[in-house]
Amino acid sequence: MRPDNSPMTTDALAALEKAGFSRRGFLKGAGALIVGFRMTGGAVKLAAQTAPGVPLDRVDSWVAIAQDESVTGYSGKCEFGQGFETVQYQLIAEELSVPLDRVKLIYCDTSVTPDQGVTSGSQSHMAEFGPSGLRQALATAREALFRMAADQLKVPVDQLTVQDGIVSVKSDPSRQMSYGQLVGGNKFNLALNSRAVPKDPAQYTILGTSVPRFDLPAKVTGQAQYVQHVRLPGMLHGKVVRPPSVGAKVVKVDESSVKSLPGNVRVVVKNDFVGVVADKEWQAIQAADALQVQWSDGVALPAQPDLYDYMRKQPSRDAYTVLSADVDQMLGQAARVVRATYLHPYQMHGSLGSSCAVADVKGSGADATATIWSATQGVYPQRDSAAMVLGIPRDKVRVIFVEGSGCYGINGADTVSYDAALLSQAVGRPVRVQFSRKDEMTGGENYGPAYVVDLKAGLDDKGQIIAWDYESWTLSKGGRPNATTPGNIITGALAGFATPALVPARGNPPANFGNNGNAAPAYGSGCVGATCGGTGTIRSERVLTHTIASPFFTGPLRSPSRLQNTFANESFIDEVAAAVKADPVQYRLRHLSDPRLIDVLNAAASAAKWDTRASPKPGNAKTGIVTGRGISCVLYEGDNGYCALVAEVEVDQGSGLVTVKRLVISQDSGPVSNPDGLRNQMEGGVLQGMSRALREEVRWGDQAIASTHWRTYPVFQFGEPLPVVETVLINRPDKPHMGAGECTITTAASAIANAIFDATGARLRQVPFTARRVLEALGAR
Amino acid sequence: MAKLSLTVNGRSYSVEADPETPLLYILSDDLQLNGPKFGCGLSQCGACTVLLDGEPVRSCVTPVSEAAGLEVISIEGLGTPEDPHPIQRAFIEEQAVQCGYCISGIMLYGKTFIDRNPNASEQEIVESLTGLLCRCHAHVRMVRALKRYAQEVRA
Numbered sequence: 001m002r003p004d005n006s007p008m009t010t011d012a013l014a015a016l017e018k019a020g021f022s023r024r025g026f027l028k029g030a031g032a033l034i035v036g037f038r039m040t041g042g043a044v045k046l047a048a049q050t051a052p053g054v055p056l057d058r059v060d061s062w063v064a065i066a067q068d069e070s071v072t073g074y075s076g077k078c079e080f081g082q083g084f085e086t087v088q089y090q091l092i093a094e095e096l097s098v099p100l101d102r103v104k105l106i107y108c109d110t111s112v113t114p115d116q117g118v119t120s121g122s123q124s125h126m127a128e129f130g131p132s133g134l135r136q137a138l139a140t141a142r143e144a145l146f147r148m149a150a151d152q153l154k155v156p157v158d159q160l161t162v163q164d165g166i167v168s169v170k171s172d173p174s175r176q177m178s179y180g181q182l183v184g185g186n187k188f189n190l191a192l193n194s195r196a197v198p199k200d201p202a203q204y205t206i207l208g209t210s211v212p213r214f215d216l217p218a219k220v221t222g223q224a225q226y227v228q229h230v231r232l233p234g235m236l237h238g239k240v241v242r243p244p245s246v247g248a249k250v251v252k253v254d255e256s257s258v259k260s261l262p263g264n265v266r267v268v269v270k271n272d273f274v275g276v277v278a279d280k281e282w283q284a285i286q287a288a289d290a291l292q293v294q295w296s297d298g299v300a301l302p303a304q305p306d307l308y309d310y311m312r313k314q315p316s317r318d319a320y321t322v323l324s325a326d327v328d329q330m331l332g333q334a335a336r337v338v339r340a341t342y343l344h345p346y347q348m349h350g351s352l353g354s355s356c357a358v359a360d361v362k363g364s365g366a367d368a369t370a371t372i373w374s375a376t377q378g379v380y381p382q383r384d385s386a387a388m389v390l391g392i393p394r395d396k397v398r399v400i401f402v403e404g405s406g407c408y409g410i411n412g413a414d415t416v417s418y419d420a421a422l423l424s425q426a427v428g429r430p431v432r433v434q435f436s437r438k439d440e441m442t443g444g445e446n447y448g449p450a451y452v453v454d455l456k457a458g459l460d461d462k463g464q465i466i467a468w469d470y471e472s473w474t475l476s477k478g479g480r481p482n483a484t485t486p487g488n489i490i491t492g493a494l495a496g497f498a499t500p501a502l503v504p505a506r507g508n509p510p511a512n513f514g515n516n517g518n519a520a521p522a523y524g525s526g527c528v529g530a531t532c533g534g535t536g537t538i539r540s541e542r543v544l545t546h547t548i549a550s551p552f553f554t555g556p557l558r559s560p561s562r563l564q565n566t567f568a569n570e571s572f573i574d575e576v577a578a579a580v581k582a583d584p585v586q587y588r589l590r591h592l593s594d595p596r597l598i599d600v601l602n603a604a605a606s607a608a609k610w611d612t613r614a615s616p617k618p619g620n621a622k623t624g625i626v627t628g629r630g631i632s633c634v635l636y637e638g639d640n641g642y643c644a645l646v647a648e649v650e651v652d653q654g655s656g657l658v659t660v661k662r663l664v665i666s667q668d669s670g671p672v673s674n675p676d677g678l679r680n681q682m683e684g685g686v687l688q689g690m691s692r693a694l695r696e697e698v699r700w701g702d703q704a705i706a707s708t709h710w711r712t713y714p715v716f717q718f719g720e721p722l723p724v725v726e727t728v729l730i731n732r733p734d735k736p737h738m739g740a741g742e743c744t745i746t747t748a749a750s751a752i753a754n755a756i757f758d759a760t761g762a763r764l765r766q767v768p769f770t771a772r773r774v775l776e777a778l779g780a781r
Numbered sequence: 782m783a784k785l786s787l788t789v790n791g792r793s794y795s796v797e798a799d800p801e802t803p804l805l806y807i808l809s810d811d812l813q814l815n816g817p818k819f820g821c822g823l824s825q826c827g828a829c830t831v832l833l834d835g836e837p838v839r840s841c842v843t844p845v846s847e848a849a850g851l852e853v854i855s856i857e858g859l860g861t862p863e864d865p866h867p868i869q870r871a872f873i874e875e876q877a878v879q880c881g882y883c884i885s886g887i888m889l890y891g892k893t894f895i896d897r898n899p900n901a902s903e904q905e906i907v908e909s910l911t912g913l914l915c916r917c918h919a920h921v922r923m924v925r926a927l928k929r930y931a932q933e934v935r936a
Contacts, residue, residue, distance in 0.1 A: 081880025081917055212876060217862035219881030220869040222816025222855055226882065229815045237810075262782075262799075281810055282802040352820050352828060352916040353882045405820075406880035406917045437821040676876055680922065684879050687918035710825040710914065718887075718920065719911025725921045 054114045059144070059188040061114045062137035063092070069165055069180040071096055071103050075134055076116025077124045078108040078377070079215060081406040082741050083677040084124045086213045090673060091128060094206040095138035095199055096145075098165040098179070108401030110383045118378035118480065120409065120556060122640055122739020125673065129737040131194055139196035141188060148182040201671050201733040208733070210676035215403075227402040227413075230358040230373040232430040237281040238423040239288035240433065241274040242443035243494075245298025245703035246551060250274060257292035267291065268426040271496035275423050277431055285436075298703035301551050308343050308452045311473040316546035318507030321519045322526055322534075327542040330467035334458030338576050342568035343766040344451040344749075346698035348713055349557055353405025354440040355412030359420035360430040361390060368392040370425070374417040375404025377480075382414055384483035389418050389495060390425055394483070408688070410489070410555035412444025414481055418491035441713060442705040443490055446555030447698055449475045453568035458540075463580030465591060467540040468524055470569070474561065475550035476502055490553055502549040515638025518562040518746070519543045521569040522635060523591035535594035535635050552698075552705070558688065559742040562636060563749070567693075567767060570632040570750030574615070575763065581614040584631050584754060594635065596668050599730060600644040601633045603666035607728045608646035615754070616761040622781070625652050627661070630754025632747035636739060642730075643667040643743035645686060647751035648723075651759045653778055656771030658756060660690050660723040663748075668730035669738040679727045682744045686725060689748025691716035695768050785849045789814070790858030800846035805829045807845045808855065816855035817885050820914075827886025827913035831855045837889045856885050859892075868892045868930045877926035879917030886913045891927040899934040906931070 054061045054074070064072045073092040079085035085105060093100045107113055116127060128134040142162075149167035150157045153175050161170050168176035201207070218224040243249070253274060255267045263283025268275045274293055278284040302310040331337055361370040370390055376382045379399040387394035404413055416433050424431040435444050451474045458467035478488035478499050486492030487499040513526040513533035520526055524541040526534025534541075559566075577587035585605045592598050604610075611629065620626040628651070633644035648662040665682050672678055695714050699706040707713035753764045762777035787794045789812060796811050803822075808814045808831070820828030822841045829841040832854040840848075860866035865873065868888050872878060887910060894909035895901060901909070906927050915923065 081878070081882075083879075210876075212873065213878070216873050216876065216878050216881070217865065217869075219878055220856070220872045220884055220888065221860055221862050221865055222814065222857035222885070223862055224881065225815055226818065228818060229809070229813075231810075231813060280798075280802075281806045282799060350916055351882075352826055352880075352914055353818055354820065354822075356819075403880070405818075405882035408916075434819055437823055437825075680876060680879065680919065683921050684918045687920060688916070691918060709821060709823055715914065715916070716918065716920075717911075718913040718915070719908055722907055722920055722924060 054112065056114050056132060057192050059137050059140050059190040059192060062134055063141050064187070065179045065183045067180045067185045069102055069178055071098050071165070071179070073103065073105045073134060074113045075105060075107040075128065076114050076119070077128060078119045078401045079403055080119065082681060083213055083674065085215060086211055086677065087673045088128065088134065089214055090206045090211050091135060092138060094204055095135055096142055096165065096179070097162045100206065100211065102165065108379045110379050110399045115380040118381060120377050122636065122742045125669070125737040125739060126640070132192065135198050136194065136196060137192055139198040140190060140193040143193065143196050144188055144190055145179055145182055149177050152177055152182065207673050208671065210674055213677070225402065226353070227358070227373055227375045227404045228353060228356040228434065230402055230432065232358060232360060235358065235430040235432055236277045236279060236427060237284040238275050238277045238420060238431045238433040239284045240419050240435070240439055240443065241276065241288050241291055241293055242439060243272060243295050243298065245295070246301060246705070247299035248295040248297065251294040251296055254292040258287045258290050261287050261290060263287065266427050268423050270422060271494060273422060273491060273494040275419060277423050277427050281434065299551065301700055301703060304700055307450060311450065311452050311475065311548055314548035315504035316473065316548045317502055317505050319545050320507045320510050321515060321517070321543035321545070322513055322524065322528060322541045323509045324527065324540045324542060326540050327467050327469055330540040331456060331458040331469060334466060335461040336459045336579070338457045338459065338579050340455050340572055340575055340765060342453045342455070342571060344564040344567055345767060346450045346552065347448045347557060347692055347696045348441060348698055348707070349408045349411040349445050350713060350715060351405040351407055351411045351440065354435040354437055355404065355416040355444055356432065356434045357413070357417040357420040358430060358432040359417065359424040361421055361425040368396055370397045370421060372397070372399045372417050372421055373402050374399055375402060375407065375413040376417060377407065377410065377413070381480060381482045382417060385481040385486040385492065386418060386421050388483065389486045389492060389497070390421055408558040409448070409560065410446045410480055412440045415444055415489040415491040418486065418489070418495070422491070422495060438708045441708055446478055446489060446553040448557030448560060449550055449554040451564035451568070453565065455568060455572040457572065457576050459576070459580065463582065465523065465538050465576060468521055468538050470519060470521070470543040472519065472544070472565070472568070473546045473548060474564070476547050476554050477550035478553045479555045502547065507544060517545070518565045518569070518634060518637065519545055521573065522597060522633060523573060523588070525593070533638070535597050536591045537593050538591060559746045562634070562742070563689070563692070563746050566632065566634050566746045567749040567753070570634070570747065571753050571765065574630065574750070574754040574757065578615050578757065583612045583614055585610055586612065588631070588633065596642050597633060597635050600642045600666045600668050601631070603728045603730060604644035604646050604664050605631065607666065607726060608648070608662070608664040610646060615758040617758050620759060623653050625650055626759045628755045628757070628759025630751045630756070630758055632751035632754065634743065634746050636743045636746055641667065641669045641738040641740060641743040643747060645744060645747040645751040647748070647755045649752060649755040649759060651756055651774065653760060656774035656778065658694060658752070658769055658774060659721050660752060662724045662726070663690070664726045664728070665744050666728035666730060667740065667743055668732060669740040669743070670735040671733045671737060672729055672731040675729055678729060678740050681741050682727045683725045685741065685744040686748050687716065689745035690723070690752065693749035693752050693767055693769060697768050783846070785845060787845070787848060787853060788851070789853040790855060796845070798845055800844060802845045803841050804831070804843045804845045804848045804853070805840040808840060808853070814855055814857055816857045818882055820882070825914070826883065827890065828883050830886040830889045832889055832893070835893070837893050856888055867933050871926040871930040871933065872923070875922050875926040875929060877919060877922035879919045883913065883915045887915065887923050892930070895927060895931045895934055899931055901931065903928060
């Protein structure tokens with residue numbers, strides 16, 4: 001067995017049980033020990049919290065200090081390759097003033113870590129540095145340690161100092177006690193104190209530095225265990241057999257079609273859920289291929305070329321982000337009105353590793369228990385919804401996170417966990433399900449939905465925008481599963497759980513301004529009633545989103561809705577700037593009020609040596625290869641991270657091929673926890689955004705998804721010309737933490753479209769910017 | 782089913798399997814290696830890459846019978862966290878990973894190319910990785926890591 005850095009892997013569990021601590025017993029027993037693994041494999045004994053249910057308001061839910069001076073943090077924010085595991089190590093070491101190598105971190109296990117919902121939405125920094133997260137628990141613990149030391153050393157708290165986990169008297173450092181001595185192997189038995197004062201970020205020595213990722217040595221040497229590598233004694237291999245067309249139902253399953261195959265093949269059917277289990281993975285694959293299933297016809301799908309027209313005509317659930325009373329009047333009196341429509345397709349998460357999960361469902365009825373090893377973004381929501389799928393109480397289900405392939409949102413991780421659980425329940429043995437590529441792409445994930453965005457801007461006679469009118473149509477079906485909605489994902493629905501129907505409804509004027517989906521432009525003042533929450537100066541705004549029922553399951557995909565909306569809004573401001581022959585940066589600045597957004601915009605422009613002038617670029621020929629630059633900026637979610645991007649492109653006007661040459665990104669997410677980690681996120685995000693802008697679109701035919709693998713869902717790959725990527729960090733230690741992982745991807749499509757326009761004078765209003773679409777736009781000049 | 786002898790990372794194994802079984806499943810399920818990973822099963826991404834007698838191959842479409850008698854090296858066979866191979870050290874030093882799922886393909890194709898062409902240009906290095914995917918799009922750092930490795934090979 002191989003020790004690794006993932007807490008509570010099968011290895012860790014085996015070690016726990018070998019040491020005489022059953023999981024449940026461990027949770028109930030006071031003063032029990034847990035065995036933590038470091039990536040180098042050393043096992044360390046440390047005190048663990050013992051409260052069942054892991055309450056969020058108890059210090060012991062978050063931190064334990066052992067007599068060997070090791071410090072263990074417990075967290076509900078998981079590692080997906082974004083580097084937040086390392087940031088949490090830094091936070092623990094920093095806040096408690098202990099060396100990094102004394103810190104352990106256990107995260108995302110419903111039996112031992114606090115319920116922090118899902119790890120998503122660029123929320124991890126805000127959660128862990130917020131008023132009820134890990135930092136506050138550590139600050140409470142630190143104050144408690146100082147009080148204990150003051151008692152023991154008989155000096156006032158303010159006479160004490162701490163270094164490397166040793167509290168000493170300032171005037172006589174020989175009088176000292178270590179954390180381990182102070183805690184004495186006990187628990188803190190303390191509530192989180194909302195008034196405990198965390199360290200001043202200006203004093204940070206560990207946060208704010210580029211601590212190397214803790215997980216990388218194991219990853220690059222093949223030692224890291226992913227969920228694909230969870231191996232249990234007696235484990236069988238399962239495969240799913242999905243409907244060949246969308247909405248098809250099982251008519252008949254011919255189990256005899258696989259009877260002669262090797263591997264003790266078992267067939268499992270529950271409503272429209274069909275799967276097979278065999279001894280070996282290869283046997284299960286062959287059985288799934290051979291199984292004869294008669295399916296009904298699927299549902300009629302909107303023809304793909306007609307999708308965007310179709311979307312406008314469906315009953316919808318409507319919502320206003322902002323609704324000024326005078327928009328029609330201002331458009332009516334405008335000296336000029338600019339209009340454009342932007343189209344964005346369904347896209348996939350397209351995780352590189354097809355999703356996988358292992359489940360061990362034991363017993364039945366009141367005695368049933370289930371353990372699921374999953375790369376889910378939310379161990380608790382999965383626990384609650386899987387309990388429903390299995391028909392057993394949620395306190396009998398344990399979900400243990402094990403890292404998978406990068407997910408970027410709700411990929412197949414949750415649905416494959418249900419698959420494994422259903423198959424394990426049916427056969428009474430642990431079952432591992434590894435999706436095929438087609439399973440992942442057509443029967444695994446919840447896609448990012450398509451968008452149609454109509455935009456109108458009214459200009460005064462000086463070219464200033466006096467009214468902004470946004471109306472969009474998007475689609476929805478399902479989403480993240482929770483305790484009442486296992487039908488939000490594919491397997492839940494196949495197994496017979498309802499997918500909540502979209503209920504059409506008129507939109508009401510908003511009660512307050514919240515730009516969570518970035519439907520409102522950065523240039524609006526966001527005035528609702530007497531308060532204005534926007535980042536710009538345009539007073540008259542109407543922002544209306546229609547959501548219709550989607551034929552395909554949808555859910556959060558990195559920068560959900562924000563990416564599609566920002567493509568529209570940031571392309572449109574560029575079109576308006578061009579209409580009045582203004583420089584795109586200067587024109588944005590004329591409509592912005594938020595100083596931090598202004599700063600990131602200027603920072604990116606300055607780092608890119610922005611050429612101040614109107615687009616398109618004067619002197620570019622109408623044939624051959626031309627170059628141009630474009631800009632885009634956003635305050636992600638209206639309050640969760642500022643960034644701006646300058647893209648430089650080369651367009652071959654003969655072939656329609658767009659090559660991105662250079663990407664310059666600036667970002668302000670408040671205090672920077674790990675500069676190199678932040679750059680890594682910015683770089684990956686912007687390139688993924690480039691891939692989505694240039695290549696990605698889910699395709700379908702009459703009844704079935706046609707994007708089944710990487711040839712039919714192409715993405716940017718190695719071998720293609722790689723742009724130069726430059727990053728500019730704006731560190732603001734005096735501001736609250738904001739999200740970092742989704743800002744740059746949000747700006748990519750618009751910055752590239754704006755650069756193509758600058759180079760050619762042709763406007764790309766439909767993602768992806770394939771060669772054919774570029775040629776069409778060039779032809780329309 | 783057939784009995785097959787395999788040499789993986791310098792150790793000999795005897796496995797019983799359908800000879801058509803893709804090598805990946807033997808490495809991952811039977812030998813419990815975590816380096817080569819299932820990505821697509823279609824030879825489209827490279828996550829399952831191993832060296833077969835020194836040549837990078839996609840183990841997801843290589844029948845185990847083809848590997849019998851040859852030397853299989855996975856990234857586990859290059860180095861360890863305590864003593865990483867220079868190419869692994871280069872990836873750590875450049876922090877050239879996000880989720881790390883694709884890393885076998887990038888490192889093994891990159892290493893093979895650079896070992897043979899230590900003076901290759903950046904563009905040649907990028908082109909040597911044609912047919913590989915990294916969905917976190919950590920391309921920039923990965924190329925930087927390969928250039929660092931090339932520098933070391935040259936030295």
